[in-house]
Amino acid sequence: MAIFSTSKLVTIERHFAEEEDLHPEATGEFSRLLRDLTLAIRMIARDVRRAGLNDVLGLTDMHNVHGEQVKKLDDYANDIIFRAMDHGGHLCVMASEESQGLIPIPDHYHKGKYVLVFDPLDGSSNIDVNVTIGTIFSIYRRLEPNATTDGTLDDVLQPGYKQVAAGYASYGSSTNLVYTSGHGVDVFTFDQTIGEFLLTNEKVRIPNKGTYYSINEGNYHKWDKNLQQYVDYLKNDYPDKPAYSLRYIGTAVADVHRTLYYGGIFMYPADRAYPNGKLRLMYELNPLSMLIEQAGGRSTNGSDRILDLTPTSIHERAPVFLGSPDDVLEAEMFLQGKHPTQL
Ligand code: AHM
């Protein structure tokens, strides 16, 4: 598939403005929120590109040549998003994978009607070795739209189907921003020479079935038998199904990004070490699931739709099976012991 599949020359801000035009009642607040968030992503992308040069790789409690305290890149990304988003007047509260509790909007700033939930730098184990990492975000409306007080835990603990928008930035061979507000999935690529994200792939559709599976297979002996049987099935040739190839980067953003384009299945299941899986429902699974569904894919915990799960704590985890609809449905049959090869 050609990645550059649109002929329109559209910046991401223009795209946000066009989407806003679809809502005559819109005040512009949402577009301004997205503009601020895009600024944070551009700054994180810049620092990821320079990571080997400016001492942000894995170091803490040190000072760089300018006398500034050196932070690990994930802490740094967390700070950048906070500083870009705390004062715009659009948000009433934030939550981040890197912060233990809720992140309040400082007292002296206006509290808006949206909630931002984010993983500032996904794929921590890949930061120091120059492998793709990402930023993931979700936006919700606060429960009481006209309130001007601080957002609450209930404002944050909303099921994923209530997301107003979701997206991720993937810092790879180029920087992609993949975004949905419930009208399909659009992909933007950062052009460093003009400092803009340009629309490069409109309304992406995931293939119904793929040929790749993606899972940390080092955990095989910690899985339950049905999952082992599914992965064994994927690896074997059958008359109507050639063996799948394994791809696993260890950055959810990157593994999901490949799955979005090429199809197949990405899994982080429950295992003996992580009885609820490793990935976080609010910071990773809800936004990635919204994107996958908006592209025509499927995302479940093995039986229930991820977007229907109601979180009970902000750092809650859940198992995930997401990707091409036919592949995920087949995985679910195996997990429930109902696939013909198991009978
Ligand atoms: P992080 O948010 O601390 O980076 O952890 C989440 C990452 C995901 O990006 C990735 O899918 C997973 O951890 C990989 O875990 P593992 O090393 O167990 O395979």
Ligand code: MG
């Ligand atoms: Mg993460």
